[in-house]
Amino acid sequence: MERYLTRNALERSLEQGRTVEQWLGVRTENDHRILKWLSIERDRAGHTILRISEVLDEGGPGLYDVYEFTPYDSNAEFGVELSFDSPEQALDHAIRNLGADPQKFVDDGVVQLEYKDYLSKRPA
Numbered sequence: 001m002e003r004y005l006t007r008n009a010l011e012r013s014l015e016q017g018r019t020v021e022q023w024l025g026v027r028t029e030n031d032h033r034i035l036k037w038l039s040i041e042r043d044r045a046g047h048t049i050l051r052i053s054e055v056l057d058e059g060g061p062g063l064y065d066v067y068e069f070t071p072y073d074s075n076a077e078f079g080v081e082l083s084f085d086s087p088e089q090a091l092d093h094a095i096r097n098l099g100a101d102p103q104k105f106v107d108d109g110v111v112q113l114e115y116k117d118y119l120s121k122r123p124a
Contacts, residue, residue, distance in 0.1 A: 003113065005105045014087035017042040020105045023114035024098065026057065033057035034072045037111045038098060040090045050090040053079035064116040
C-alpha cells in the first residue's frame with residue numbers, strides 16, 4: 001500500500017472533510033529534539049483548520065505515538081491552529097509558508113509511521 005496520497009487523493013480527501021497530515025521534521029532547541037508535523041482538518045462548524053503540532057521527542061523502539069508526546073509549548077497543547085475558508089487555501093498556505101510537499105501528505109494517523117521511519121535513521 002502506498003503511504004503518500006496522490007494529488008487527486010489529497011484533493012478528494014480535503015473535499016470530503018477527511019484529515020490529512022504531513023511530517024515536517026525535527027529540530028533541536030534548548031537541548032530538546034522537537035518533532036513537527038501539520039494536519040489539515042475540518043472542524044464541526046465546517047471551517048478548515050491547519051494545525052501545526054510540535055512535541056518533545058520522547059520516542060524510541062516500540063514507542064512512536066507522537067500524538068501522546070508532551071507538547072513543546074504548553075500554551076499550544078493541541079498545536080497552533082490557523083483557520084481558512086477552504087481546504088485549498090489551507091493547503092496553499094502549508095505549501096507556501098510551511099514548506100509542505102504536496103506529494104508527502106498522508107491520511108490521518110499515519111504521521112507516526114513517518115516518525116517511526118525517522119527513528120530508524122536517527123543517531124543515538
